[in-house]
Amino acid sequence: MAGVNKVILLGHLGKDPEIRAMETGRRVANFTLATSETYKDKNGERVENTEWHNVVFWGPVTEVIEKYVKKGTQIYVEGKLRTRSYEKDGVKRYTTEILGDTITLLGGGNKNSEGNNSNNTSGYTAPAATKSVVEDRFEKSSMDDSDDLPF
Numbered sequence: 001m002a003g004v005n006k007v008i009l010l011g012h013l014g015k016d017p018e019i020r021a022m023e024t025g026r027r028v029a030n031f032t033l034a035t036s037e038t039y040k041d042k043n044g045e046r047v048e049n050t051e052w053h054n055v056v057f058w059g060p061v062t063e064v065i066e067k068y069v070k071k072g073t074q075i076y077v078e079g080k081l082r083t084r085s086y087e088k089d090g091v092k093r094y095t096t097e098i099l100g101d102t103i104t105l106l107g108g109g110n111k112n113s114e115g116n117n118s119n120n121t122s123g124y125t126a127p128a129a130t131k132s133v134v135e136d137r138f139e140k141s142s143m144d145d146s147d148d149l150p151f
Contacts (some may be wrong), residue, residue, distance in 0.1 A: 005080040007098050011035040013073050019066045027062040031055055054097040076105035
């Protein structure tokens with residue numbers, strides 16, 4: 001039986017994304033995403049716990065990230081966990097990150113140079129897709145299915 005490696009996160013960026021081009025010309029976007037949960041402890045006091053996630057996106061979606069995603073932006077991310085190793089100062093180290101498949105921009109408040117709300121985009125599917133999630137959903141919802149209604 002095959003396994004499942006699926007991560008779904010909804011949070012805010014801790015800093016502006018870092019966008020780089022590899023030697024091959026392929027682009028990569030790295031950023032940290034904060035997810036928070038609140039609960040009441042046994043004394044009835046409200047406690048907030050914030051978890052930080054390292055997120056990586058590859059390919060054409062990096063252009064969308066570079067243009068619209070900034071520190072504080074609220075986003076929804078789907079992807080998979082990936083652990084990789086690297087060597088620093090002769091010591092082997094490990095890092096776990098989210099390899100993003102889908103990013104959806106949420107909320108508002110960030111203004112671009114024309115004064116328009118730059119976060120009114122409903123979503124983009126990362127590198128392999130040719131259409132945004134919005135376009136796909138619009139096509140499905142705008143189809144005339146009135147003849148197929150059961151009532």
